[in-house]
Amino acid sequence: MPGRVQSVERAAAILQVLASEAQPTPLHHLASALGLAKGTAHGLLQTLKDVGFVDQDEESGLYAVGVGLLQLAAPALDHNELRSRAINWADALASRTHLAVHVGTLEGAGVVVVHHVFRPDSRPQTLVTGTSFPLHASALGKVLLAHDPRAMRAAMASGLESHTYRTVVDWPALQRQLADVRDVGWAADVEEREPGVAALAAPVRDRSGYVVAAIGVEGAPDELCDARSRPLVSVAGHVTDAARAVSRELGHGRRP
């Protein structure tokens, strides 16, 4: 029988300690609890952080169990299952806002559109289901970036590419936007992905509260924004209502 792999044992021990701590934990505490040199513990923690099993707070430097680890237990949401759960509320959203509706979820380094409802007017339109939008330049993507560390890792790996002259391509500005997204509960993109197109999106959560998708509307900038290019709160309200309804459909906020 092969011997036990020491680094796997140590990594498991780190996760056990983190899981048992109620508070985010400093490096020295972990190292001393496990009898490891600080350098060794640090190396293990960085790898665990890279794969998403551990989160590190940027300012305090403290460690906690990562979202990626928690998501291991729950099977990934099937795209077609998501569409099937979202379809009625997406219809209602399109009908209320008179705008096109997209539902998107993380796939690779982008947000893939899994459902598309035409805007309710007679102009010719084509389904864009299956298309991938950039994370940092779309409202759907910003919702995922703001809530899902896996999306953030994907964006950091692929960089901030410019799509229009309005695309946010520097990290501090994007981080400020993402903080706003978390505060207000919705994200906007005004001609950042495509000239002449604006979008608003809000997070869709699963039973355990994780953001697994985003739902949003798309239209001309003057349909979604006021004269100073600020997104209309009335439209955002419809979007967050729809997102809440789809989340309920996925079991969020329902009794177990």
Added chain:
Amino acid sequence: MKRSFVAAIDQGTTSTRCLLFDRSGRMVSVAQRPHQQHYPRPGWVEHDAAEIWQITRELLPQALEDAAVDASEVVSLGVTNQRETTVVWDRATGAPVGPAIVWQDVRTADRLAELTDHADPDWLAERTGLPLSSYPSGPTLRWLLDSDPGLRERAEAGELLFGTMDTWLVWNLTGGLHVTDVTNASRTLLMDLRTLAWDPELLACMRIPASMLPEIRPSIGVVGTTRHGVPGIPIGALVGDQQASLLGQTAFDKGEAKCTFGTGSFLLLNTGTEVVRSSSGLITTLAASAEGEPATYALEGSVAAAGSLVEWCRTSLGLIRTAPEIETLAATVEDNGGCVIVPAFSGLYAPHWEPDAQGTVLGLTSYIEKGHLARAVLEAVAWQTRDVVDAMTKDAGAAMAFLAVDGGMTANNLLMQTVADVLDVPVIRPMMAESVSLGAAYAAGLAVGYWPDRSVLRSHWHRAAEWRSQVGAAARDEAHAAWRDAVALSIAWGHRQGARRHGPPGVADDGRAPIH
């Protein structure tokens, strides 16, 4: 203006739903719960009517609560339902005398001549619009009364009531009103399609005591007021599920059609006030009726295995965990890999009418994996739809410009694309895929003047998605030929010497000739 809503109860084959809609026809709330399916013997399908009522009475307040709507804000309730499912209950106690026998149940399939006293099927079809099959509730009711002399005695004594699910729910909601509507009554084989009344000759040949039958009302019109579930709401409409979705699609006029993809798939074409007879065995049925207006009719063709085929992949084959995953699985491969499935689980219905045909899986090689099977399943739904569309356009004498679709399976983009590929016409999903519930709500709203007329409802109809064919004529024709060959083989397999359908006991192994 004070806000107000209409409610719909959609009592379906696998679940019951209660929905609220606003004046623009937008869904504001939905509460849903599945009920148990019982398969006591091969080919038998039963529901517990008491369970369904219990679920319904809980869903109605839940739907109101979810949207923070007060009962006084609900101006009308429409009831739509799985059609043909047969319930018999005690007039005095309200207790069902046994399980509800579901429309999918084939227990009567091989005894239909006997159950109709050997009435001429052509005469039956002329009077009722229905080809003789296991679907209508009349022969099922006769089967039930024949199966137990005690039941027949109580029925003859006027102690028992019969109803389809609409009747059962309204009886419970109102505390004892025994009514149905023309669309549901037209599926019993007991109603004259022209007079819209129970037909004494039909009742006689199925030995049904008239005292069991509900009063037939127009589909659109207030029948009573709820006393249970949520009290005080006028019940403004009763309408069978497929006719409801015709209303939900606002296919009010002659020549307008829709196809609903649910457990089965159902294509209905509005033929206006004209009763059109099919040359390929499609059903002639009621589209709807309203107080003081002439009734409108429809041609109907159905595909028995649509959603139920996907469900079979999930429960019997274990290929997928949830129904929508069929699309994920099918998308793992480029094409069907040469595999064709004919899901003739209980024979082939319109336009083939081969009750002995048996399901087949063709073209198996070691190359075939489960993704190919999933794709063949979706293609089977599409080709069966094509067969019905072809029959219907022949009867109607006009080609279809596009196919308006609805129902839960329209969430399956690959299926919708395949239907467009196979039909070579655009497939259009309207903004509200739940057109069954929406249609019931429309009917209920029209009954109380919530909407002044049908033209207002038309303005609610918008395209939500559209699929156009992405295959060339040569590829389509080749696939069509393969499908036709597969259907022929499925029929031949059922007719082969010594064929035994592993269906209900007594089928084909009791020495009686199968009835065609």
